[in-house]
Amino acid sequence: MVTEVLSILNPTSGKRIIDATFGGGGHTTAILESSGCYVLGIDRDPDAIDRAATLKASYPNNFDFLAGEFSRLPDLIGTMERFDGILFDFGISSFQVDDPDRGFSFSHDGKLDMRMSKRGLSAFDVINSFEEKDLAEIIWKYGDEPKSRRIAAEIVRARKISQITTTFDLHMVVRNIFNSDSVKKKYSKIDVATKTFQAIRIFVNDELLEIDTALGQFPRLLKNDARIATISFHALEDRIVKNWIKSNSASIKIINKSVIKPSHEEIKKNPRSRSAVLRGFVYNESKAYTGEVDDAL
Template structure:
């Protein structure tokens, strides 16, 4: 029995076959920066990787893996942490340089399906949303942030057009009753938003997405993770990133565009610009989307987009965060950091 067949997977790895096809032959040491249920890790081991470093900030990910991870022996190493620090984590695991990095950005199916984690408006649970189960929760943000900052989060992270109206209602309601439950917040949004037409998203979808991104600093972590992968990959190493909404995909697209295009960087000491050698070669000119067969097997894959690139031998360079498409609130946070 191969590692990929060791146990039923509650989370189906999205766009797995396109990743394996473009990365073939899969060899050496890979890092799965969003381990989750281990679907990508097991598939990489089955495809030929000699070792996989599985990284996740959610303690429950490794609890779920306990039933099968031992069958992989020393070919699989599980490391607690955020993929934003993947180069440091790989170094601590004695795995540098890496032959490949795969990232599946966003919330997992398991997290959405667990009401007690507070990610979903469809099930009542604590208003939490913390992937690492530490730090300020969604309830903390909703109950303490000023109205303007709440509105900015809903608008910039959720692209919610009614952000100011929703933020105003939250601030009004929390004066008498603090928000502690997911259905409590979803009910407020349902109350002030028009009922969705059949086939349209629930009115709370964008707000919950925005709060989740803010709680977990997901866009900042993505930008840092891309730069960490660039530092960690050997020449010829593969970077594969799966995203699920336009904010994430835009950051990955712009990062790889700039890193693969020999973008010019101005020098303080010379009137001309200094040409940077491309640090990546694109393996996907356009984002790869799920085909009809994958969508039939896994409807949750419908919004997934895959972008891949191969590391060159050019020295790693820090990305210009202003060109990546980070919302201004995320950009301010990364600049302070």
Template sequence: MGKRSMPETSEQAGPHRPVLLGEVLATFAPLDGKRIVDGTFGAGGYSRALLEAGATVIGIDRDPSVRPFADALAAEFGDRFIFVPGTFSELDTLAAAHAPIDGVVLDIGVSSMQLDQAERGFSFMRDGPLDMRMSGAGESAADLVNGLETEQLANLLYAFGEERKSRRIAQFITAARETAPIQSTLELARIIEKAIGRKPGDAHPATRSFQALRIAVNAEFEQLVGALFAAERLLGEGGRLAVVSFHSLEDRIVKRFLDPDKGGPAQSRHLPQVVGEPRRWVEVAKARKSGAAELGRNPRARSAILRAATRSAIEARPVSLSGLSVPKVREA
């Protein structure tokens, strides 16, 4: 069962902290003079650390609310920091003017900064409009919750949230919206809790459903795949890629992208061996997780996984979902 993305905690969790920061910095070391793309800028935690280590950073984010953090780094570090608004699935195009690029770092999923802003609608712990749009544009979570048929909604919650009780939750949601549209985060969280109950010590019953809705609203799997292939196009031989993900669905995509053989069928030693495609990524590092010290400081780091690899000289592949196990919502 997949881990939840950026698990929510109490107000005492503290401000946003970039997870696995030391490990990310080590991926690109030595950093002095290197040019790194921070494809998921957020509050600028990775960018600041990279800048302080001597790198030039190109920060990319589609969330307009991050602009004050970007302006602060630009004021402090001058032309060593460049901010480019946009989606990380287009990072090769957005960073092209600043090439050559030595590395790309991606921190996938919703940030604690976004969770802490009730008006953004990401959190089931804070009352706010049922929104969840990172860019502020397009369909909101409320549109999905109030517009999808019961079976469509159940399939979405199962595919993107691995929610085993998705059908019961969808039935309760569609019954509740017959009275009035569901508009707030706490209202939806209460409906889900009523549908499946809550055991002491367990994660909040709305965790997986909120994850699924957020992923659907922001097309997160499509964005992730796009960003991985964009990094492959952008980086030359020896360039490094570091990706931090927060649940098993994302991590599986990253793992199979970096090492396609992981997603292929096992070969029998009694049959002729199939020769795989040339490797676009080499020196694929073993997955890293947060240690006890970081978990003590930052409970939100407990599901984080870092994967890193080095770009080979082989030309980039065309974008393809084949072999990446990207979750799909079954049609009703």
């Protein structure tokens, strides 16, 4: 949804935009190509540093990159001038999903890891050391998985026999409890392990708190009437954005009355985009906007 993101951010010469989820730099590149504005790219994944360095060579004066969590944006930007816009494209990048060494996906066999920042507790640690009730809660809370308790019990049973080391190991453990045809039918559109993998990933990266914290910091980052674009990939992310909009409704003007979803062509080209939801709004902490909020929520 690059065109739609550009129409929300409206980058023009001299404007300063934060791309808080730089990833492969696709959105940043489009913003830089569309105008003479300045972009600060942020990503917690150290693998993004090299990709950013390549882009910096093409845009030495208009682009910088800082590695770190977007929850720490005020610290990261320090005394820099405030920004005119910010983009969040939540979740993980295809670089992360497609690299077996990052251990995010059951489509590739790799050591269970899932840490975007390559630091801290990994999926391996969680799966092999957390108590059954805590695993069940994580899988329920972040995966909305109705079979969370049975999956947690199966994980604990399996790890007593041998450690669950790889993405394929975890996939197999989850599949073990989905062996009846009626259960498989209910999950026909997605792999039976999708929700469990999502839940563990969200927990490992503390993704929801990251989003909530970042949205609460706009007054320290943005100029008046700054433009904000958020792309969520599941309801948990989008709910945080919606709640934030509701509780700050006096300071927000919704740009698009309805959420924007990817076109059929985009979904065909990039099937992972199918659940993406784009929201755009203007934020001004000191101005009282009226109306225009509820339609899009």
